[in-house]
Amino acid sequence: MKRFLRFLAAINFTIFSATSAPASEVTVMHGWPAQQGAAFEKIVRAFMHEHPGVEVIVEVVGRDRPAFLATRLAAGNPPDLTPHPWLGRQTEWAQNNQIVCLDGLVDPSELLDALRPFGYVDGKLYGLFVFPNIKSLVWYNKGQFARKRYRPPVSWDAMIALSDKIVADGGTPWAIGLESGAASGWPGSDWIEDIMLRAAGPQLYDKWVQHEIPWTHPSVRRAFQYFGQIVLNPDYVFGGPTGALTTNFGDSPSALFTQPPRALMHRQATFIQGFIRTQNRGLVAGKDYDIFPFPPIDPSAVEPVPILVGGDVVNCFARRPEVIEFAKFLISKEAQEIWIKELGELSSNKRTNPALFTNPVTRKAWDILSDATISRYDASDMMPGAVGTGSFWSGVLDFVSGIPLNRVLEKIEESAQDAYSSN
Amino acid sequence: MIHTQRWIVWLFVGPAVFLILFFLTYPTLMTIVRSFYGKGTQIFGSTATLVGLSNWKFVFTNPTMLAALRNNALWTIVFTICTVTCGLLLAVLLDRVRYEKVVKSIIFIPAAISMVGAAVIWKFVYAYRPVDLPQIGVVNALMVACGKEPVGWLIERPWINNLALIVVGIWIWTGFCMVIFSAAYKSIPEDIIEAARTDGANEWQIFGKITLPLMTPTIAVVTTTMIVQVLKIFDIVFVMTHGAYDTEVIASRMYKEMFSFYNYGRASAIAVVLLFLIAPVMIFNIRRFTRQEEKCA
Known part of the structure; x- marks a missing residue:
């Protein structure tokens, strides 16, 4: 009986502690396969470590993500933010006021010159470029x-x-x-x-x-x-x-x-x-x-x-401070460096330490990307x-x-x- | 007294009527209405405006849509004839062999595989690799073994790739047809056939004058079921070619317009076309069914 009471108390405690914890959640949807997904998980954990009150819930939609997201948006139930490669959608969402204008909320100056422009719609900042690819x-x-x-x-x-x-x-x-x-x-x-x-x-x-x-x-x-x-x-x-x-x-x-x-x-x-x-x-x-x-x-x-690039922009569907904070974190030197250390891919942050590119081929690509002055985004995605x-x-x-x-x-x-x- | 009865009637019929109205009638009407509106993902409102008949014009004039309609016609004819004929022949012929059960089980297995699974399997069967490399697809491996060049089965338009896709459909559905026909065949009374044999009829005459007429209702049901199945064909095409190289069908086009191009109006118009194509077959099926019910009663 005593044991049972203790068990009940334990349940009560968990329920209590779950409700009393600062209930700020950030939902993020991505479509990366396992390896990139694991690297992104690490970025998420690093963020939650720095912001103990925030819980980031990652949702992976591997197939037909555009269809899935369109349905969720139409239902008024999108994730808080999502990295995605569809710049054309960004324009459409910005014009329909479905995504948050980040002017004054996020400082994009650390993004590479070749990548920063892709976050702008009609001169206003809506998207933050993360995890770039050079196609040329x-x-x-x-x-x-x-x-x-x-x-x-x-x-x-x-x-x-x-x-x-x-x-x-x-x-x-x-x-x-x-x-x-x-x-x-x-x-x-x-x-x-x-x-x-x-x-x-x-x-x-x-x-x-x-x-x-x-x-x-x-x-x-x-x-x-x-x-x-x-x-x-x-x-x-x-x-x-x-x-x-x-x-x-x-x-x-x-x-x-x-x-x-x-x-x-x-x-x-x-x-x-x-x-x-x-x-x-x-x-x-x-x-x-x-x-x-x-x-x-x-x-x-x-x-x-000129170089042709691909990659993801992060758009925010919610304006809550923790969402913006997470978006900021994604373009930070710290988050981008986790990405390159895990995957050996490129970063979108100017302050990235080039010594981290231990692979000479990736280093060469990084030099091409960071030196580029004229760049264009994948046309088919726009x-x-x-x-x-x-x-x-x-x-x-x-x-x-x-x-x-x-x-x-x-x-x-x-x-x-x-x-x-x-x- | 009458009052109570009416109340009870509604209690029984009500839920069914509600479900049909809410989940069938309402969406159907909305789809028809939506087909007169423009692109966008909203049902109505700011991004969707009335565009009159332009979606309908698209359905019947756009070259890709015309190819889709043509392919659906090709599917309907070839697929239906092959599944019904093969199913019928197999049912009748296998009835005479000792290992009937084993063979029928094997032929029926594809019906248990999901369409997507079957499509993935057949994508490997048709796989093409350049001449220098070992072929991993069965068909091209055979071609090479016979001293021929490998063929891009899913690329050669307009006949080879469409027929290659239809073969997959036939592979899946023949077993189903065979099982239904087999049941009907076995229910033909043995004494009629015996009597015909005694009167000197040969096997062809028995098949043509006894078996076929007695199986006509079953053949009609199976044929119409196959037509309904094939008009809705989607999975095989979507997985194997995604409608490229002129293999588009109506349903795959509908999916693309809706979920890739966000043109709900056009997708709705295509959906309604599909509905109108299938409806007569369904009506025929139901009529036949009720007539049979009456006969039985």
């Missing part, structure tokens, strides 16, 4: 390059000349993988964005994103043609166009590290290093593989070469969904599978005219 990189098999005396090309023409040389030497220059389940086609859209940014320049790039120039515009057509020069050439791409269409983006770079290598170059963002390392154990960064910046195309274009994640991606797949370019562009243009209109 070509990964290559350094050992093979050294043996064959190939040098990383510094212009598009040199890159094509190198590709021809590799073919003449009996090799295959490129590994391209466009398959990505529901998002198939996106690696190709990255190629076209990078080319567009270089061949047409940042101003036309912005106009293209805003649909101020049509998809049938010569500059867009030229970007597709440049991409086609590589992807449609069966000698250039391992497996030819069909191989590119059926190979998963994550498996694709492994073709660089087979014995003998089946391809030598792979254009992809910094995140791909994780895939390369887990699928090909024992590779030494900077010795077996390395990166070079995706080269400039228009030789007459002004220096410096366009309306029906174009950016719809007709653009399927257009890339159509193009690579052999549909004439005119038809591909007209089809995208038709969907764009419809998607950019207000109704």
